[in-house]
Amino acid sequence: MxxxxxxxxxxxxxxxxxxxxxxxxxxxxxxxxxxxxxxxxxxxARVPTIVDSGHEKKPVDPLPRSAAALPVEGVLPTLGGAVAWLNSPPLTAQNLRGKVVLVDFWTYSCINSLRSLPYLKAWAQKYKAQGLVVIGVQAPEFTFEHNVSNVKKATHDLGITYPVAIDNNDAIWRALGNEYWPALYVVDAQGRIRYHYFGEGDYVQSEKVIQQLLIDAGHADAAKIAPGLADIPAQGVQMAADIADIQSPETYIGYARADNFVSRGGETQDQPRTYVAPSQLALNDWGLAGTWKVGAEHAVLAAASGRIIFRFHARDLHLVLGPGNDGKPVRFRVSIDDAAPGEAHGVDVSADGSGTVTEQRLYQLVRQTGHIQDHTFSIEFLDPGVEAYVFTFG
Incomplete structure (x- = not known):
């Protein structure tokens, strides 16, 4: 069994x-x-080391008659320890008393976090006047996500206007005992945690909890609460995943967490080496071609040109990339089964497969329509210095 x-x-x-x-x-x-x-x-062999899927499909519980039906799971910690706050002065548990608070742990290159953003932004706007405060806790995974300027730019580009705490030292993360991106905690007006959800999905039920806590706090009239936001249109990387067709796991490039790497000789740690692309790939195998220096967190292209190839099965393919230490843009060219992507190009790629790495973030390189099947993806970098971190799928 x-x-x-x-x-x-x-x-x-x-x-x-x-x-x-x-x-x-x-x-x-x-x-x-x-x-x-x-x-x-x-x-x-197909188990993802880290999942990158979307909504959980399950029945929605009815709205409880009062918040008394929701368990008390703990109390909101002080929120101290953030290295900076965006869109707000520093907030504390004490000065949030009387408000209903939603705390969302995220990091800006995480595809799961990005796909949850449309709901968070909609709730922040819809319920702000009724007493809801949404707080995004940016808890970095990669080194570049510790850079406050990077987070500030990403927050602006993603249209996030609610408060964001930059939790570089994991102070808030540890205070809540959190282990997930995204992770949502809803806190009542007395500062008590009444609901949580880990991962994407469950948006209808999460909104019902928000509504009920606002009503019980006296901030909203049940008869006047608008219908929920079950389906929010999203574009680009924020579009919900096509769960039924994801057969490829999140796959890291750095040797500390790399899986299914099949270039001959394996990855050489922390030393430049010239790799040869494998001639054949099974599903979810990948390899390098060209001269790369592979570190624990990412691989750096040491000399132009170089490629990464991946045999995948999913509607969307993303890759977290950044330019080199000099910040110079890096040109690239994407192909699918040795041809330009055409209509299957992602938002960061032209139909002819061309694109440019200009900043450290997640790049959507493939978005297919219609029937999904196994394909061989290739990205060739025409300039040296690019940093490659992790593949994700949707």
Whole structure:
């Protein structure tokens, strides 16, 4: 029985849509146990080390008659320890008393966080006058996400106007005992945590909780609350994932967390080396071509030109990239099955496959329409210095 359960893990984790930190603790525990129990290793090969899926499909509970029906899960910590606040002076648990507070842990290059943003922004706007305060806690994963200027620019570009605490030292993260991106906590007017949700999805139920806590706090009239925001139109990287067609896991380039790397000789750590692209790729295999220096967190192209190839199955393919230390833009060219992407190009790529890395962020390189099947993706960088971090899918 346990073997059967572990063999079904790809589907389970795809539905959950949770980005786990530390990234592989729970998944690797499951895999180890599964192998020991004789689980289907072919199925296990498709288990994502970190999930990048979307909404969880489940029935929506009715709106409780009062907040008394919601358990008390703890209290909002002080919110101290952030290195900076954007869009607001520093907020504290004390000066938020009387408000209903939504705390969202996110990081700006995380695809799961990005796909949750349309709902957070809509709630912040819709319920601000009724007493809701949305706080985004930017908890970085990569080194470049510790840069306050980078976060400030990303917050502006993403249209986030609610308060953002930059939690570079994980002070708020630890105070709440959090381990996930995104992670949502809803706090009542007395400063008590009444609801949480880890991962993408459950937006209808989350909004119902917000509404009920506002009503119980005396901020809103139940008869006047507008219908929920179950379906919010989103474009680009913020569009909900096509869960049914995701068969490729989030895949890191740096050697500390790299999986399924198949260029001959494996990754050489912290030293430049010339790699040769593999001639054949199975699903979710990937490789490098050209001279790359692979570090624990990312790989740097040491000399133009170089490529990364990946055999994938998903509607969308994203890659977190950045220019080199000199900040010079890096030109690239994308192909799918050795041809220009055409209508399958992502928002950061032209139909002919051309694009430019100008800043450290997530780039959407492929967005397909119609039937989804296995394809071989290739990105060739025409200039040296690019930093490549992680593939994600949608």
């Amino acid at each position: 346990l073997s059967i359960i572990f063999s079904s893990l790809p589907g389970i984790f795809t539905i959950l849509g949770i980005y786990i930190r530390p990234p592989r603790r729970f998944v690797m525990f499951c895999l180890t146990a599964a192998i020991a129990l004789g689980a289907n290793t072919v199925a296990l």
